[in-house]
Amino acid sequence: MPATTRRQAHSPRAHRPSNPQTARWGSVALCRPRRASTLVAVGYLISRIKGQDGGVLAELRLAALLDTPWAFASTYESELGLSLAQWSERARRGATGGDAATFVATEGDHGVGLVSAFRARDDPSSVELVSMWTAPSARRRGIGSALVAAVLNWAAEAGPGRVSLWVAEDNDAAINLYAAQGFTRTRDTQPLPSDPVRMELRMQCLLGT
Ligand SMILES: CC(C)(COP(=O)(O)OP(=O)(O)OC[C@H]1O[C@@H](n2cnc3c(N)ncnc32)[C@H](O)[C@@H]1OP(=O)(O)O)[C@@H](O)C(=O)NCCC(=O)NCCS
Numbered sequence: 001m002p003a004t005t006r007r008q009a010h011s012p013r014a015h016r017p018s019n020p021q022t023a024r025w026g027s028v029a030l031c032r033p034r035r036a037s038t039l040v041a042v043g044y045l046i047s048r049i050k051g052q053d054g055g056v057l058a059e060l061r062l063a064a065l066l067d068t069p070w071a072f073a074s075t076y077e078s079e080l081g082l083s084l085a086q087w088s089e090r091a092r093r094g095a096t097g098g099d100a101a102t103f104v105a106t107e108g109d110h111g112v113g114l115v116s117a118f119r120a121r122d123d124p125s126s127v128e129l130v131s132m133w134t135a136p137s138a139r140r141r142g143i144g145s146a147l148v149a150a151v152l153n154w155a156a157e158a159g160p161g162r163v164s165l166w167v168a169e170d171n172d173a174a175i176n177l178y179a180a181q182g183f184t185r186t187r188d189t190q191p192l193p194s195d196p197v198r199m200e201l202r203m204q205c206l207l208g209t
Contacts, residue, residue, distance in 0.1 A: 031152045031205035032182040046146045049102040051095040054088030060114040064133035071171055073193040103150040105143045112138040115147040125161030148181045156207045164204040168192055178203050
């Protein structure tokens with residue numbers, strides 16, 4: 001995986017399609033997770049992170065925060081200070097057990113995508129999807145969709161429930177991605193924690209029986 005060493009200038013406007021087909025307001029829809037057999041596609045592999053892959057997780061997550069700082073609630077600076085032990089603990093949580101999961105997309109030896117999810121402590125049927133990212137060189141090839149589908153399949157293992165996420169309201173690429181997987185917008189909005197002059201909106205979908 002190429003190490004990203006400096007922040008690049010990005011703005012959500014630069015990623016906007018000229019005619020965005022963004023998700024519209026709607027009632028909560030059913031998620032559309034694909035079967036696990038469809039999650040391996042030519043050229044890339046989606047897999048759950050391994051407990052010993054704290055370094056891989058750190059590299060992917062920091063690359064994501066450098067690449068598209070405007071897309072995330074957290075910042076590169078806030079996560080740069082995490083120790084390898086802390087990244088390893090995150091990887092361990094995401095690797096096993098039912099309360100959290102992290103999936104990575106790899107091409108050969110290179111990590112090209114990341115997503116994490118966790119269950120609410122007080123309501124295990126409620127799953128939060130976070131940290132969604134595909135490396136720029138690997139976009140528009142279905143990797144983001146496959147990562148979201150991996151989360152939906154993992155969430156569905158616990159039975160019926162709900163998967164929710166926050167997304168910056170000017171992030172049309174991500175909103176389109178989530179809408180294609182069955183997420184709809186709710187009316188919940190809040191300031192983006194990393195850039196409070198911008199807003200993020202809540203999307204969610206229901207896991208059927
Ligand atoms: C959003 C993101 C994860 C999409 O990843 P990806 O691997 O390119 O997604 P996919 O190839 O699976 O695309 C699935 C669908 O999403 C939508 N989409 C993806 N990128 C898009 C773009 N730039 N503009 C408009 N729609 C887009 C399309 O509907 C696409 O289907 P299509 O290619 O058949 O038209 C990726 O662009 C990314 O990492 N962006 C920066 C980080 C980010 O925004 N994370 C989300 C935080 S909430």
